[in-house]
Amino acid sequence: MALIIPVHAFYRGRGKSQIAANLAAVLAMQGKRVCVVDTGLQAPSIHTLLGLDDDAIGFTFDDYVQSRCRILQATYDVTSRLHLDADGRLFLVPASRALSQVYISAGAAADLERLVSATTTLANALTLDVLIFDTGSGLNEETLPVLAIADTLVLVLRLDNNDYQGTSVTLDVVQQLGVMRSVLVVNEVPAAYPHSEIQQQVEQTYDHAVAGIIPHSDELTALAGSELFVLHYPQHPISRTFRQIAEVVLQGDR
Ligand SMILES: Nc1ncnc2c1ncn2[C@@H]1O[C@H](COP(=O)(O)OP(=O)(O)O)[C@@H](O)[C@H]1O
Numbered sequence: 001m002a003l004i005i006p007v008h009a010f011y012r013g014r015g016k017s018q019i020a021a022n023l024a025a026v027l028a029m030q031g032k033r034v035c036v037v038d039t040g041l042q043a044p045s046i047h048t049l050l051g052l053d054d055d056a057i058g059f060t061f062d063d064y065v066q067s068r069c070r071i072l073q074a075t076y077d078v079t080s081r082l083h084l085d086a087d088g089r090l091f092l093v094p095a096s097r098a099l100s101q102v103y104i105s106a107g108a109a110a111d112l113e114r115l116v117s118a119t120t121t122l123a124n125a126l127t128l129d130v131l132i133f134d135t136g137s138g139l140n141e142e143t144l145p146v147l148a149i150a151d152t153l154v155l156v157l158r159l160d161n162n163d164y165q166g167t168s169v170t171l172d173v174v175q176q177l178g179v180m181r182s183v184l185v186v187n188e189v190p191a192a193y194p195h196s197e198i199q200q201q202v203e204q205t206y207d208h209a210v211a212g213i214i215p216h217s218d219e220l221t222a223l224a225g226s227e228l229f230v231l232h233y234p235q236h237p238i239s240r241t242f243r244q245i246a247e248v249v250l251q252g253d254r
Pocket residue numbers: 009011012013014015016017018019045187188189214215216217218220221224225
């Protein structure tokens with residue numbers, strides 16, 4: 001069975017989609033068969049990062065949730081722009097076609113049974129190694145089922161007080177849901193902060209491992225969500241951090 005990795009954060013705008021997309025690309029470039037499922041119906045964006053144009057999208061995860069299609073009909077192979085030299089593959093299940101549709105369809109969330117069924121079908125039909133879920137934020141009927149099926153949860157936070165509380169609550173809840181392993185990614189750290197101190201402090205605070213620390217990056221902002229950082233700047237320290245996060249996440253493989 002594929003390793004199931006939701007990328008989650010308590011608040012919006014913490015870098016979930018950036019981290020999910022770059023992590024997926026890193027794993028595919030290492031030869032893994034990877035599928036990203038965008039369950040964030042409120043603010044879909046990861047399809048742009050992964051190079052899938054709005055007008056190339058037919059069925060979506062939202063259509064699957066509402067029983068308008070089968071999950072494989074909402075699955076797109078986005079491998080081509082990765083220039084792989086290994087056997088890796090990257091698939092995407094986009095959340096919904098366009099922002100205009102989000103308002104029509106918002107409110108429907110995948111229940112656990114339907115989510116598990118989609119996961120099993122994708123893992124078997126595409127012989128996946130890894131399934132990455134780009135989740136919505138918060139703890140609600142949309143996100144809880146996705147968190148519940150995690151093998152390893154990647155929880156993204158920023159260094160501010162709100163995130164401290166939201167992250168603690170999330171870690172408590174996923175533990176109660178029976179999730180065996182959660183790792184933290186600290187994003188948008190001010191450039192001058194020493195990473196070793198942050199790592200120590202955050203690991204002590206939450207009693208969970210930090211898989212990576214990503215500084216605020218003007219280069220990342222400048223890509224404007226239209227190109228993957230690890231493809232554009234493969235030698236950049238942040239790309240090394242994405243590879244490090246991938247390595248930590250795979251350590252949870254059974
Ligand atoms: N380390 C970073 N440095 C600069 N900008 C970032 C960084 N991480 C994320 N961003 C930007 O912040 C915004 C929110 O990121 P996104 O991945 O869409 O968040 P989420 O999916 O959690 O809502 C995007 O414009 C993204 O490009």
